[in-house]
Amino acid sequence: MKNNLIVSDSPHLHKEESVTKIMWLVVASLVPAGIAGVYIFGFSALRIILLGAISAVITEGILQLLTKRKVTLLDGSAFLTGLLLAYNLPPKVPFWLPMVGSLFAIAIGKQIFGGLGQNIFNPALVGRVFLMASWPKYMTSFTQPLNYDAVTSATPLALIKEGKVLENISYLDLFLGKRGGCIGEVCILALLLGAIFLLMKGYISWHIPITYIATTGILTYIFGTKGLFSGDWLFHILSGGLILGAFFMATDYVTSPLTRKGQIIFGIGCGLITAIIRLWGGYPEGVSYAILMMNGATPIIDRFTKNRIYGTR
Protein backbone atom coordinates (compact mmCIF):
# COMPACT_ATOMS: atom_id res chain seq x y z
CA MET A 1 0.00 0.00 0.00
CA LYS A 2 2.75 2.35 0.90
CA ASN A 3 4.33 2.10 -2.54
CA ASN A 4 1.19 3.25 -4.28
CA LEU A 5 1.31 6.64 -2.68
CA ILE A 6 4.39 8.31 -4.16
CA VAL A 7 4.46 12.08 -4.36
CA SER A 8 6.77 13.19 -7.11
CA ASP A 9 7.44 16.09 -9.47
CA SER A 10 6.71 15.83 -13.16
CA PRO A 11 7.48 14.08 -15.49
CA HIS A 12 5.21 11.30 -14.34
CA LEU A 13 5.64 9.09 -17.38
CA HIS A 14 8.35 6.51 -16.96
CA LYS A 15 9.88 4.12 -19.40
CA GLU A 16 11.63 0.85 -18.85
CA GLU A 17 14.78 2.34 -20.34
CA SER A 18 17.62 3.23 -18.03
CA VAL A 19 20.94 4.98 -18.55
CA THR A 20 22.71 1.66 -18.06
CA LYS A 21 20.68 -0.11 -20.70
CA ILE A 22 21.03 2.66 -23.27
CA MET A 23 24.78 2.97 -22.70
CA TRP A 24 25.43 -0.74 -23.16
CA LEU A 25 23.21 -0.83 -26.26
CA VAL A 26 25.20 2.04 -27.76
CA VAL A 27 28.35 0.05 -26.95
CA ALA A 28 26.79 -2.94 -28.70
CA SER A 29 25.95 -0.85 -31.73
CA LEU A 30 29.62 0.14 -31.95
CA VAL A 31 30.84 -3.47 -31.91
CA PRO A 32 30.56 -4.04 -35.70
CA ALA A 33 32.77 -1.03 -36.39
CA GLY A 34 35.29 -2.36 -33.86
CA ILE A 35 35.35 -5.79 -35.47
CA ALA A 36 35.85 -4.16 -38.85
CA GLY A 37 38.66 -2.02 -37.44
CA VAL A 38 40.42 -5.04 -35.96
CA TYR A 39 40.01 -6.92 -39.25
CA ILE A 40 41.41 -3.99 -41.23
CA PHE A 41 44.30 -3.02 -38.96
CA GLY A 42 45.18 -6.20 -37.10
CA PHE A 43 45.21 -7.22 -33.46
CA SER A 44 47.08 -4.16 -32.22
CA ALA A 45 43.82 -2.33 -32.83
CA LEU A 46 41.99 -4.70 -30.48
CA ARG A 47 44.61 -4.07 -27.81
CA ILE A 48 44.13 -0.31 -28.13
CA ILE A 49 40.35 -0.63 -27.91
CA LEU A 50 40.52 -2.78 -24.77
CA LEU A 51 43.15 -0.60 -23.09
CA GLY A 52 41.15 2.54 -23.79
CA ALA A 53 37.84 1.17 -22.52
CA ILE A 54 39.22 -0.58 -19.44
CA SER A 55 41.40 2.31 -18.30
CA ALA A 56 38.41 4.64 -18.65
CA VAL A 57 36.35 2.39 -16.35
CA ILE A 58 39.20 2.11 -13.82
CA THR A 59 39.77 5.87 -13.82
CA GLU A 60 36.08 6.49 -13.24
CA GLY A 61 36.03 4.05 -10.33
CA ILE A 62 39.10 5.52 -8.65
CA LEU A 63 37.87 9.08 -9.02
CA GLN A 64 34.41 8.24 -7.68
CA LEU A 65 36.01 6.56 -4.67
CA LEU A 66 38.31 9.53 -4.08
CA THR A 67 35.51 12.08 -4.31
CA LYS A 68 33.23 9.84 -2.24
CA ARG A 69 30.56 9.72 -4.91
CA LYS A 70 28.46 6.72 -5.80
CA VAL A 71 30.62 4.27 -7.73
CA THR A 72 28.88 3.59 -11.04
CA LEU A 73 31.36 1.35 -12.80
CA LEU A 74 28.83 -0.77 -14.60
CA ASP A 75 26.56 1.90 -16.05
CA GLY A 76 28.61 1.73 -19.24
CA SER A 77 29.14 5.45 -19.67
CA ALA A 78 32.85 5.32 -18.86
CA PHE A 79 33.24 2.19 -20.97
CA LEU A 80 31.55 3.97 -23.87
CA THR A 81 33.81 7.01 -23.47
CA GLY A 82 36.93 4.84 -23.50
CA LEU A 83 35.64 2.87 -26.46
CA LEU A 84 34.88 5.99 -28.50
CA LEU A 85 38.27 7.44 -27.62
CA ALA A 86 40.03 4.27 -28.78
CA TYR A 87 38.00 4.32 -32.00
CA ASN A 88 39.42 7.79 -32.60
CA LEU A 89 43.04 6.68 -32.37
CA PRO A 90 45.32 5.51 -35.17
CA PRO A 91 45.86 1.74 -35.08
CA LYS A 92 49.56 1.70 -34.17
CA VAL A 93 49.85 4.11 -31.24
CA PRO A 94 52.00 3.11 -28.22
CA PHE A 95 50.10 1.24 -25.53
CA TRP A 96 50.13 4.10 -23.01
CA LEU A 97 48.45 6.57 -25.35
CA PRO A 98 44.89 5.20 -25.03
CA MET A 99 45.42 4.87 -21.26
CA VAL A 100 46.53 8.49 -20.83
CA GLY A 101 43.77 9.60 -23.17
CA SER A 102 41.09 7.75 -21.21
CA LEU A 103 42.46 9.08 -17.93
CA PHE A 104 42.27 12.64 -19.23
CA ALA A 105 38.86 12.12 -20.85
CA ILE A 106 37.28 10.78 -17.66
CA ALA A 107 39.14 12.96 -15.13
CA ILE A 108 39.15 16.34 -16.87
CA GLY A 109 36.40 15.78 -19.42
CA LYS A 110 33.83 14.30 -17.08
CA GLN A 111 34.46 13.88 -13.34
CA ILE A 112 35.80 17.41 -12.80
CA PHE A 113 32.43 18.73 -13.90
CA GLY A 114 30.58 16.42 -11.53
CA GLY A 115 30.27 13.15 -13.43
CA LEU A 116 27.73 11.81 -15.87
CA GLY A 117 25.25 14.38 -17.08
CA GLN A 118 27.23 17.40 -15.87
CA ASN A 119 29.99 17.62 -18.45
CA ILE A 120 29.96 20.43 -21.01
CA PHE A 121 32.11 18.71 -23.60
CA ASN A 122 32.05 15.19 -24.98
CA PRO A 123 34.65 13.40 -22.80
CA ALA A 124 35.93 11.09 -25.54
CA LEU A 125 36.64 14.06 -27.79
CA VAL A 126 38.25 15.99 -24.93
CA GLY A 127 40.62 13.04 -24.54
CA ARG A 128 41.30 12.88 -28.25
CA VAL A 129 42.03 16.58 -28.58
CA PHE A 130 44.34 16.39 -25.55
CA LEU A 131 46.28 13.55 -27.17
CA MET A 132 46.31 15.41 -30.48
CA ALA A 133 47.78 18.54 -28.88
CA SER A 134 50.24 16.57 -26.76
CA TRP A 135 51.60 13.84 -29.01
CA PRO A 136 50.81 14.91 -32.60
CA LYS A 137 53.58 12.62 -33.84
CA TYR A 138 51.65 9.49 -32.83
CA MET A 139 48.21 10.85 -33.53
CA THR A 140 48.94 11.60 -37.19
CA SER A 141 50.85 8.50 -38.26
CA PHE A 142 48.44 6.06 -39.81
CA THR A 143 49.06 2.60 -41.20
CA GLN A 144 47.97 0.97 -44.42
CA PRO A 145 44.76 -1.05 -44.33
CA LEU A 146 44.92 -4.86 -44.55
CA ASN A 147 48.68 -4.75 -44.18
CA TYR A 148 49.71 -5.80 -40.69
CA ASP A 149 53.40 -4.86 -41.03
CA ALA A 150 52.86 -1.29 -39.89
CA VAL A 151 53.62 0.41 -43.17
CA THR A 152 52.71 4.02 -42.60
CA SER A 153 50.42 5.84 -44.97
CA ALA A 154 48.48 9.05 -44.87
CA THR A 155 44.70 9.23 -44.65
CA PRO A 156 42.83 10.15 -47.83
CA LEU A 157 41.88 13.51 -46.30
CA ALA A 158 45.52 14.27 -45.45
CA LEU A 159 46.54 13.48 -49.04
CA ILE A 160 43.85 15.82 -50.37
CA LYS A 161 45.07 18.51 -47.96
CA GLU A 162 48.58 18.24 -49.33
CA GLY A 163 47.18 18.71 -52.80
CA LYS A 164 47.98 15.18 -53.97
CA VAL A 165 45.76 13.27 -56.34
CA LEU A 166 44.15 10.18 -54.91
CA GLU A 167 44.82 7.05 -56.84
CA ASN A 168 43.32 3.59 -56.70
CA ILE A 169 40.84 4.32 -53.97
CA SER A 170 37.22 3.93 -54.94
CA TYR A 171 34.07 4.96 -53.11
CA LEU A 172 33.51 1.30 -52.36
CA ASP A 173 36.92 1.11 -50.65
CA LEU A 174 35.99 4.13 -48.56
CA PHE A 175 32.59 2.65 -47.74
CA LEU A 176 34.01 -0.68 -46.65
CA GLY A 177 36.97 0.88 -44.85
CA LYS A 178 39.93 -0.04 -47.01
CA ARG A 179 41.87 3.11 -46.25
CA GLY A 180 44.20 4.63 -43.68
CA GLY A 181 42.50 6.18 -40.71
CA CYS A 182 41.48 5.79 -37.08
CA ILE A 183 40.41 2.35 -35.82
CA GLY A 184 36.69 2.90 -35.55
CA GLU A 185 36.04 5.44 -38.25
CA VAL A 186 37.09 3.56 -41.39
CA CYS A 187 34.31 1.03 -41.98
CA ILE A 188 31.26 3.13 -42.88
CA LEU A 189 29.15 0.03 -43.50
CA ALA A 190 29.63 -1.24 -39.94
CA LEU A 191 29.04 2.20 -38.48
CA LEU A 192 25.81 2.58 -40.44
CA LEU A 193 24.61 -0.81 -39.17
CA GLY A 194 25.03 0.40 -35.59
CA ALA A 195 23.52 3.77 -36.38
CA ILE A 196 20.42 2.26 -37.99
CA PHE A 197 19.96 0.05 -34.94
CA LEU A 198 20.10 3.09 -32.65
CA LEU A 199 17.76 5.09 -34.87
CA MET A 200 15.23 2.26 -34.99
CA LYS A 201 15.38 1.85 -31.23
CA GLY A 202 14.86 5.59 -30.92
CA TYR A 203 17.95 6.15 -28.82
CA ILE A 204 19.19 8.79 -31.22
CA SER A 205 17.10 10.99 -33.47
CA TRP A 206 17.94 11.75 -37.08
CA HIS A 207 18.10 15.51 -36.53
CA ILE A 208 21.76 15.96 -35.57
CA PRO A 209 23.43 13.33 -37.80
CA ILE A 210 21.48 14.06 -40.96
CA THR A 211 21.82 17.85 -40.78
CA TYR A 212 25.48 17.46 -39.85
CA ILE A 213 26.32 15.15 -42.76
CA ALA A 214 24.16 17.08 -45.22
CA THR A 215 25.74 20.43 -44.31
CA THR A 216 29.24 19.04 -44.70
CA GLY A 217 28.29 17.40 -48.01
CA ILE A 218 26.65 20.52 -49.45
CA LEU A 219 29.50 22.83 -48.43
CA THR A 220 32.22 20.53 -49.77
CA TYR A 221 30.22 20.24 -53.00
CA ILE A 222 29.84 23.99 -53.41
CA PHE A 223 33.44 24.89 -52.61
CA GLY A 224 35.23 22.28 -54.69
CA THR A 225 38.82 22.48 -55.82
CA LYS A 226 37.87 22.97 -59.47
CA GLY A 227 35.57 25.94 -58.94
CA LEU A 228 32.12 26.31 -57.47
CA PHE A 229 29.72 23.33 -57.43
CA SER A 230 32.36 20.80 -58.40
CA GLY A 231 33.43 19.36 -55.06
CA ASP A 232 33.66 15.64 -54.36
CA TRP A 233 30.97 15.59 -51.69
CA LEU A 234 30.65 11.82 -51.50
CA PHE A 235 34.36 11.51 -50.80
CA HIS A 236 34.13 14.04 -47.99
CA ILE A 237 31.19 12.23 -46.41
CA LEU A 238 32.82 8.82 -46.60
CA SER A 239 36.28 9.82 -45.41
CA GLY A 240 37.53 11.00 -42.05
CA GLY A 241 35.52 10.56 -38.90
CA LEU A 242 32.35 12.22 -40.11
CA ILE A 243 30.01 9.20 -39.89
CA LEU A 244 31.39 8.09 -36.51
CA GLY A 245 31.24 11.64 -35.18
CA ALA A 246 27.80 12.47 -36.54
CA PHE A 247 26.00 9.35 -35.34
CA PHE A 248 27.83 8.43 -32.15
CA MET A 249 29.50 11.52 -30.71
CA ALA A 250 27.49 14.56 -31.80
CA THR A 251 24.35 12.81 -30.53
CA ASP A 252 25.65 12.42 -26.98
CA TYR A 253 22.64 13.22 -24.77
CA VAL A 254 24.56 15.28 -22.26
CA THR A 255 26.37 17.64 -24.60
CA SER A 256 23.85 18.23 -27.39
CA PRO A 257 20.74 20.46 -27.39
CA LEU A 258 17.48 19.16 -25.97
CA THR A 259 14.93 20.42 -28.49
CA ARG A 260 14.55 19.28 -32.10
CA LYS A 261 15.03 22.82 -33.37
CA GLY A 262 18.19 23.14 -31.30
CA GLN A 263 19.49 19.82 -32.57
CA ILE A 264 19.09 20.97 -36.18
CA ILE A 265 21.02 24.17 -35.42
CA PHE A 266 23.65 22.04 -33.66
CA GLY A 267 23.99 19.70 -36.65
CA ILE A 268 24.27 22.54 -39.14
CA GLY A 269 26.88 24.25 -36.96
CA CYS A 270 28.94 21.06 -36.71
CA GLY A 271 28.76 20.59 -40.49
CA LEU A 272 29.76 24.19 -41.11
CA ILE A 273 32.82 24.01 -38.84
CA THR A 274 33.87 20.59 -40.17
CA ALA A 275 33.68 21.79 -43.77
CA ILE A 276 35.56 25.00 -42.98
CA ILE A 277 38.37 23.11 -41.23
CA ARG A 278 38.62 20.52 -44.00
CA LEU A 279 38.56 23.02 -46.86
CA TRP A 280 40.52 25.96 -45.47
CA GLY A 281 41.87 24.99 -42.06
CA GLY A 282 45.28 23.76 -41.03
CA TYR A 283 44.21 20.23 -40.15
CA PRO A 284 43.02 17.63 -42.67
CA GLU A 285 40.12 16.64 -40.40
CA GLY A 286 37.87 18.76 -38.23
CA VAL A 287 35.08 16.55 -36.88
CA SER A 288 36.32 16.45 -33.28
CA TYR A 289 36.94 20.19 -33.10
CA ALA A 290 33.58 20.93 -34.74
CA ILE A 291 31.67 18.81 -32.23
CA LEU A 292 33.58 20.25 -29.27
CA MET A 293 32.95 23.82 -30.40
CA MET A 294 29.24 23.16 -30.84
CA ASN A 295 29.21 21.43 -27.42
CA GLY A 296 30.38 24.75 -26.04
CA ALA A 297 27.53 26.51 -27.85
CA THR A 298 24.89 24.05 -26.65
CA PRO A 299 23.74 26.02 -23.57
CA ILE A 300 23.12 29.09 -25.76
CA ILE A 301 21.28 27.02 -28.38
CA ASP A 302 19.12 25.48 -25.65
CA ARG A 303 18.35 28.92 -24.30
CA PHE A 304 17.12 30.26 -27.63
CA THR A 305 15.17 27.20 -28.71
CA LYS A 306 13.17 26.63 -25.55
CA ASN A 307 9.81 25.07 -26.26
CA ARG A 308 6.89 27.35 -25.63
CA ILE A 309 5.03 26.15 -22.58
CA TYR A 310 1.36 25.70 -23.37
CA GLY A 311 -0.62 28.72 -22.29
CA THR A 312 2.25 31.17 -22.23
CA ARG A 313 3.24 33.70 -24.81
Added chain:
Amino acid sequence: MKGYFREFVKGIIKENPTFVLVLGLCPTLAVSVSVINGIGMGIAATFVLLGSNIIIALLKNIIPDRIRIPCFIVVIATFVTINEMVMKAYSPVLDRALGIYVPLIVVNCIVLGRAEAYAQRETVLNSFFDGLGMGVGFTLALILISAIREFLGAGTILGYKLIKGFEPAFVLAMPSGALLVIGLLLGFFNVLKNRKI
Protein backbone atom coordinates in the same frame (compact mmCIF):
# COMPACT_ATOMS: atom_id res chain seq x y z
CA MET B 1 59.08 40.17 16.40
CA LYS B 2 56.38 37.52 16.42
CA GLY B 3 54.00 39.94 14.72
CA TYR B 4 56.44 40.55 11.90
CA PHE B 5 56.89 36.84 11.45
CA ARG B 6 53.14 36.41 11.16
CA GLU B 7 52.98 39.15 8.54
CA PHE B 8 55.67 37.30 6.61
CA VAL B 9 54.22 33.80 6.86
CA LYS B 10 50.64 34.66 5.94
CA GLY B 11 51.63 35.40 2.34
CA ILE B 12 53.03 31.93 1.86
CA ILE B 13 50.04 29.73 2.66
CA LYS B 14 47.08 31.41 4.33
CA GLU B 15 46.90 34.34 1.92
CA ASN B 16 48.95 32.95 -0.93
CA PRO B 17 48.57 35.52 -3.73
CA THR B 18 48.12 32.95 -6.48
CA PHE B 19 46.11 30.17 -4.88
CA VAL B 20 44.07 32.02 -2.24
CA LEU B 21 43.82 35.64 -3.36
CA VAL B 22 43.95 34.58 -7.06
CA LEU B 23 45.87 37.71 -8.02
CA GLY B 24 48.49 38.17 -10.71
CA LEU B 25 47.30 35.33 -12.89
CA CYS B 26 48.39 36.82 -16.22
CA PRO B 27 52.14 36.63 -15.53
CA THR B 28 51.60 33.27 -13.82
CA LEU B 29 49.90 31.83 -16.90
CA ALA B 30 52.42 33.30 -19.29
CA VAL B 31 55.83 32.69 -17.73
CA SER B 32 55.34 29.37 -15.92
CA VAL B 33 56.63 27.35 -18.88
CA SER B 34 59.96 26.58 -17.20
CA VAL B 35 61.15 26.64 -13.61
CA ILE B 36 63.94 29.12 -14.29
CA ASN B 37 61.43 31.59 -15.78
CA GLY B 38 59.19 31.08 -12.76
CA ILE B 39 62.01 31.81 -10.31
CA GLY B 40 63.10 34.86 -12.31
CA MET B 41 59.59 36.26 -12.45
CA GLY B 42 59.07 35.54 -8.75
CA ILE B 43 62.25 37.34 -7.71
CA ALA B 44 61.48 40.32 -9.95
CA ALA B 45 57.97 40.64 -8.52
CA THR B 46 59.27 40.23 -4.94
CA PHE B 47 61.75 43.06 -5.47
CA VAL B 48 59.05 45.38 -6.81
CA LEU B 49 56.67 44.39 -4.02
CA LEU B 50 59.24 45.10 -1.33
CA GLY B 51 60.21 48.46 -2.80
CA SER B 52 56.70 49.68 -3.45
CA ASN B 53 55.37 48.48 -0.10
CA ILE B 54 58.14 50.32 1.80
CA ILE B 55 57.86 53.56 -0.17
CA ILE B 56 54.08 53.63 -0.06
CA ALA B 57 54.07 52.91 3.67
CA LEU B 58 56.51 55.81 4.10
CA LEU B 59 54.46 58.18 1.96
CA LYS B 60 51.03 57.13 3.21
CA ASN B 61 50.41 60.41 5.04
CA ILE B 62 51.49 62.57 2.13
CA ILE B 63 49.63 60.86 -0.71
CA PRO B 64 46.20 62.54 -1.20
CA ASP B 65 43.45 59.99 -0.96
CA ARG B 66 41.77 60.93 -4.24
CA ILE B 67 44.77 60.37 -6.47
CA ARG B 68 46.36 57.53 -4.54
CA ILE B 69 46.18 54.98 -7.40
CA PRO B 70 48.22 57.14 -9.84
CA CYS B 71 50.70 57.80 -7.05
CA PHE B 72 51.02 54.08 -6.33
CA ILE B 73 51.53 53.39 -10.02
CA VAL B 74 54.33 55.96 -10.23
CA VAL B 75 56.10 54.34 -7.28
CA ILE B 76 55.61 50.83 -8.67
CA ALA B 77 56.69 51.86 -12.17
CA THR B 78 59.92 53.31 -10.74
CA PHE B 79 60.84 50.00 -9.17
CA VAL B 80 59.81 48.04 -12.26
CA THR B 81 62.05 50.24 -14.39
CA ILE B 82 64.99 49.70 -12.02
CA ASN B 83 64.26 46.00 -12.07
CA GLU B 84 64.05 45.88 -15.86
CA MET B 85 67.32 47.74 -16.32
CA VAL B 86 69.15 45.53 -13.83
CA MET B 87 67.78 42.42 -15.49
CA LYS B 88 68.76 43.64 -18.95
CA ALA B 89 72.28 44.37 -17.71
CA TYR B 90 73.00 41.24 -15.70
CA SER B 91 70.78 38.52 -17.10
CA PRO B 92 69.79 39.28 -20.70
CA VAL B 93 68.77 35.66 -21.32
CA LEU B 94 66.16 35.72 -18.58
CA ASP B 95 65.05 39.16 -19.74
CA ARG B 96 64.44 37.81 -23.22
CA ALA B 97 62.61 34.77 -21.86
CA LEU B 98 60.26 36.85 -19.72
CA GLY B 99 59.85 39.49 -22.43
CA ILE B 100 56.91 41.86 -22.02
CA TYR B 101 55.98 40.40 -18.64
CA VAL B 102 58.75 42.26 -16.82
CA PRO B 103 57.47 45.77 -17.67
CA LEU B 104 53.95 44.45 -17.10
CA ILE B 105 54.74 43.95 -13.39
CA VAL B 106 53.62 47.60 -13.18
CA VAL B 107 50.03 46.46 -13.53
CA ASN B 108 50.50 43.20 -11.61
CA CYS B 109 47.49 43.04 -9.33
CA ILE B 110 49.51 41.61 -6.43
CA VAL B 111 51.72 44.70 -6.23
CA LEU B 112 48.89 47.21 -6.56
CA GLY B 113 46.65 45.07 -4.37
CA ARG B 114 49.11 45.00 -1.49
CA ALA B 115 49.72 48.75 -1.81
CA GLU B 116 46.01 49.48 -1.76
CA ALA B 117 44.93 46.90 0.80
CA TYR B 118 47.91 46.88 3.13
CA ALA B 119 50.83 49.28 2.76
CA GLN B 120 48.79 52.49 2.66
CA ARG B 121 47.54 51.97 6.21
CA GLU B 122 50.30 49.97 7.91
CA THR B 123 53.73 50.71 9.36
CA VAL B 124 56.86 50.50 7.27
CA LEU B 125 58.19 47.37 8.97
CA ASN B 126 54.87 45.54 8.72
CA SER B 127 54.66 46.47 5.04
CA PHE B 128 58.18 45.23 4.49
CA PHE B 129 57.37 41.80 5.92
CA ASP B 130 54.03 41.70 4.13
CA GLY B 131 55.74 42.42 0.81
CA LEU B 132 58.42 39.85 1.49
CA GLY B 133 55.87 37.17 2.41
CA MET B 134 53.67 37.90 -0.60
CA GLY B 135 56.71 37.84 -2.86
CA VAL B 136 57.91 34.53 -1.47
CA GLY B 137 54.40 33.08 -1.71
CA PHE B 138 54.13 34.21 -5.34
CA THR B 139 57.57 32.77 -6.13
CA LEU B 140 56.75 29.42 -4.52
CA ALA B 141 53.46 29.22 -6.41
CA LEU B 142 55.24 30.01 -9.66
CA ILE B 143 57.88 27.37 -8.95
CA LEU B 144 55.20 24.77 -8.21
CA ILE B 145 53.22 25.52 -11.37
CA SER B 146 56.24 25.81 -13.61
CA ALA B 147 57.81 22.63 -12.21
CA ILE B 148 54.67 20.66 -13.07
CA ARG B 149 54.44 22.25 -16.50
CA GLU B 150 58.11 21.91 -17.31
CA PHE B 151 58.24 18.29 -16.19
CA LEU B 152 55.08 17.16 -17.97
CA GLY B 153 55.37 19.48 -20.95
CA ALA B 154 59.06 19.20 -21.73
CA GLY B 155 60.25 16.28 -19.59
CA THR B 156 62.82 18.39 -17.76
CA ILE B 157 63.31 20.29 -14.49
CA LEU B 158 65.59 23.33 -14.71
CA GLY B 159 66.68 22.00 -18.09
CA TYR B 160 67.75 18.54 -16.84
CA LYS B 161 66.04 15.50 -18.23
CA LEU B 162 64.71 13.42 -15.34
CA ILE B 163 63.31 10.16 -16.67
CA LYS B 164 64.62 8.37 -19.73
CA GLY B 165 61.99 7.46 -22.27
CA PHE B 166 59.37 9.79 -20.80
CA GLU B 167 57.47 11.43 -23.62
CA PRO B 168 56.30 14.91 -22.65
CA ALA B 169 52.80 16.15 -23.41
CA PHE B 170 53.28 19.30 -25.46
CA VAL B 171 49.92 20.67 -24.47
CA LEU B 172 51.16 21.49 -20.97
CA ALA B 173 53.81 23.80 -22.40
CA MET B 174 51.07 25.67 -24.24
CA PRO B 175 48.77 28.34 -22.69
CA SER B 176 45.93 25.83 -22.35
CA GLY B 177 48.25 23.68 -20.22
CA ALA B 178 48.80 26.62 -17.87
CA LEU B 179 45.05 27.02 -17.37
CA LEU B 180 44.66 23.28 -16.73
CA VAL B 181 47.47 23.14 -14.15
CA ILE B 182 46.39 26.30 -12.32
CA GLY B 183 42.77 25.17 -12.28
CA LEU B 184 43.65 21.77 -10.86
CA LEU B 185 46.00 23.26 -8.24
CA LEU B 186 43.38 25.82 -7.18
CA GLY B 187 40.87 23.03 -6.76
CA PHE B 188 43.39 20.94 -4.85
CA PHE B 189 44.21 23.75 -2.41
CA ASN B 190 40.54 24.48 -1.91
CA VAL B 191 39.95 20.85 -1.00
CA LEU B 192 42.83 21.03 1.51
CA LYS B 193 41.48 24.26 2.99
CA ASN B 194 37.94 22.93 3.36
CA ARG B 195 39.15 19.73 4.97
CA LYS B 196 40.96 21.61 7.74
CA ILE B 197 37.80 23.44 8.85
